[in-house]
Amino acid sequence: xxxxxxxPARIARTQPQSDIDTSIFTSSQVKPLQPILDDDGRSxxxxxxxxxxxxxxxxxxxxxxxxxxxxxxVILYRYSPSSGGARIExxxxxxxxxxxxxxxxxxxxxxLTVDISKETGGELTQVRVAQGKEPVHFVExxxxxxxxxxxxxxxxxxxxxxxxxxxxxTTFDVRVSESGGILACECRSGDDVQLYPFGSVxxxxxxxxxxxxxxxxxxxxxRKGVEAKSLFKSLGTLQTNGxxxxxxxxxxHEVLKRAGWKASEWHRVVEKIPSSASPRVFSFAMGVGNVVxxxxxxxxxxxxDLTQLTVIFKGEExxxxxxxxxxxxxxxxxxxxDEIYVRFCNAKPQEKTVxxxxxxxxxxxxxxxxxxxxxxxxxxxxGWRRDSKDSSELFKRTSAQCVLDDLSKKTFSLAEVLAFAxxxxxxxxxxxxxxxxxxxxxLEDLLAEDDFPKLFKMPRDKFDAMPEWKRLRLxxxxxxx
Numbered sequence: 001x002x003x004x005x006x007x008p009a010r011i012a013r014t015q016p017q018s019d020i021d022t023s024i025f026t027s028s029q030v031k032p033l034q035p036i037l038d039d040d041g042r043s044x045x046x047x048x049x050x051x052x053x054x055x056x057x058x059x060x061x062x063x064x065x066x067x068x069x070x071x072x073x074v075i076l077y078r079y080s081p082s083s084g085g086a087r088i089e090x091x092x093x094x095x096x097x098x099x100x101x102x103x104x105x106x107x108x109x110x111x112l113t114v115d116i117s118k119e120t121g122g123e124l125t126q127v128r129v130a131q132g133k134e135p136v137h138f139v140e141x142x143x144x145x146x147x148x149x150x151x152x153x154x155x156x157x158x159x160x161x162x163x164x165x166x167x168x169x170t171t172f173d174v175r176v177s178e179s180g181g182i183l184a185c186e187c188r189s190g191d192d193v194q195l196y197p198f199g200s201v202x203x204x205x206x207x208x209x210x211x212x213x214x215x216x217x218x219x220x221x222x223r224k225g226v227e228a229k230s231l232f233k234s235l236g237t238l239q240t241n242g243x244x245x246x247x248x249x250x251x252x253h254e255v256l257k258r259a260g261w262k263a264s265e266w267h268r269v270v271e272k273i274p275s276s277a278s279p280r281v282f283s284f285a286m287g288v289g290n291v292v293x294x295x296x297x298x299x300x301x302x303x304x305d306l307t308q309l310t311v312i313f314k315g316e317e318x319x320x321x322x323x324x325x326x327x328x329x330x331x332x333x334x335x336x337x338d339e340i341y342v343r344f345c346n347a348k349p350q351e352k353t354v355x356x357x358x359x360x361x362x363x364x365x366x367x368x369x370x371x372x373x374x375x376x377x378x379x380x381x382x383g384w385r386r387d388s389k390d391s392s393e394l395f396k397r398t399s400a401q402c403v404l405d406d407l408s409k410k411t412f413s414l415a416e417v418l419a420f421a422x423x424x425x426x427x428x429x430x431x432x433x434x435x436x437x438x439x440x441x442x443l444e445d446l447l448a449e450d451d452f453p454k455l456f457k458m459p460r461d462k463f464d465a466m467p468e469w470k471r472l473r474l475x476x477x478x479x480x481x
Contacts, residue, residue: 039090041140044079050155051101051109057155065142065234068149069098069131072109076116077141092125093117094138098148099131099324132322132382139181145234147172148185148383172235173382174200176222182231185383195249196379198279200226202235202243203256210243213252279380283318284331284355286348315358323381326370331355334377338364341377342400345370349407349439356404365400372396414451417443421480443480455480 048064049056051072059073067073075094080087093116095109110128117124129138131148139146172184173194184202195201197215200223204210210232214223225231227243246252315333326332330347333340333355340359344352344367359365368377374397378384412420424440438446444456444463452460455478463471475481 038081039079039137041077041137044077044141046141047076049074049076049112051105051112054108056112059155065145066147066149066236067096067098068151070100070150070152072097072101072105074109074112074116075138075141090125091120091123092127092137094127094129096129096134096138097131099322130322130324132324133320134181134183136177136179136181139177139179139183143230143234144180145182145184145231147234148183150186150188169206170204172202174202174226174231175382176200176218176225180221180225182225183382184231184235187383188385194375194379194384195252196375199379199382201252202226202231205256211246211252211255212243213246213249213256216247279337280335281318281321281380282315282333282335283321283329284315284333284351284358286330286351286354315355321381323378323384333359334380336376336380339376340365340400341374341397342367343370343373343377344368353404353407356400356407360400360404366397367400367403368397410446411448412446414447414455417446417451417455418479420446425479444475 046061046064048059050059051074056074064075073096075096077092077094078089079091080089093113095113097106097109101109110126113124113126117126127135127138129135134146171187173187174182174184176182195213195215198217199215200218201213202210203213212227214226218226227245232243244255246255321332326343326345330345330351332343332345334343342355342359342365347355356365356367366374368374378386420438420440420443424443444452447455449460452463456463456474463474466474472481
């Protein structure tokens with residue numbers, strides 16, 4: 001093999017990391033507009049089908065707007081807008097997918113829209129709708145109200161109506177959009193209900209008058225929409241007596257408790273109430289920039305000595321985000337006005353550091369870990385589900401400055417690193433990363449210079465020069481992998 005020629009170091013051009021524009025936290029952001037259709041959602045005809053295995057079953061018209069999150073649906077809407085004095089029929093098919101719907105059912109819902117297009121002929125607009133991301137037009141064709149239930153097949157006799165015919169306490173998390181559309185999401189149990197200042201809750205105690213709780217910042221038009229008889233009809237309940245209206249959190253807790261609501265301890269923990277009626281959510285993403293290549297070509301090797309990636313971070317406001325979306329976002333920032341909450345989920349130390357240094361320019365910043373989110377964070381997301389039922393472990397928050405101080409700590413004692421390794425070997429990688437904010441895949445980097453040779457019996461530069469497979473074997477031998 002011809003030896004590579006020696007020459008000066010070759011450095012690829014790179015994009016430097018610039019400060020993230022913090023004006024995204026203070027400027028007024030506008031939610032991206034949804035496509036405008038030449039239809040008001042009220043003048044057309046509607047057909048709703050529930051996906052059943054590899055077919056579809058028609059849903060009766062009086063239950064069109066009652067969806068179950070364990071199923072998927074196909075909603076066909078026909079309308080005839082006027083164009084140049086003539087009316088042309090147009091069609092749009094939404095395939096709505098509940099968050100607990102099986103993956104096969106979700107796939108079938110998409111295929112059924114294609115079948116409907118072939119059956120009816122002509123042009124058909126197809127739109128996928130994930131639960132929690134219902135567009136304005138979708139809600140409008142449902143009569144302005146969409147109810148999402150937790151139960152089984154809505155076409156069976158097992159369907160309940162407001163909880164009154166099954167003797168249990170049923171609650172709905174109700175949100176009213178800026179356009180006036182209402183989305184009511186049934187909570188799995190009383191423990192999933194949150195009383196927050198910018199939303200409403202409808203509760204159906206067993207065989208008692210329904211209770212409506214309005215947050216302090218729910219506007220009057222929204223309150224009237226929640227209290228309307230049309231909503232109760234959509235919930236499957238026709239009330240002869242008006243519901244009891246509550247507007248104070250403490251009073252609501254006591255009334256619901258006396259009515260049989262089994263609220264867990266975390267509901268009663270006092271947190272600072274957000275001052276913004278519209279919390280904003282931001283995502284910090286880490287992307288890979290240009291590759292930086294440094295070093296001379298070795299006479300005995302055609303490859304370069306050192307390859308380093310330049311990482312570019314970006315921060316942006318995100319809209320229509322659901323709890324399910326958070327699993328794909330390592331760093332999420334929720335701005336409630338007076339307080340900012342930063343949520344980490346499998347985030348790398350570098351991601352945490354950049355995000356915290358950006359938001360710490362604001363006051364009162366807290367860090368929460370995935371699985372331990374506080375109510376001040378979770379109330380932003382409709383129908384939030386909490387897996388843990390242990391009230392002592394339900395939520396934790398830490399000062400962002402304390403977390404940043406931990407991230408700034410470069411080295412740990414040999415005993416601390418070995419303790420980290422022991423925790424890692426017992427399956428505590430996530431807890432270790434959340435508690436100490438370290439990269440669990442590189443525990444050797446946490447050792448001080450004088451401790452490194454004590455453990456590996458060699459200097460750090462010799463260890464770094466080894467092939468990766470040899471380094472991994474050595475880490476296994478000393479208990480760090």
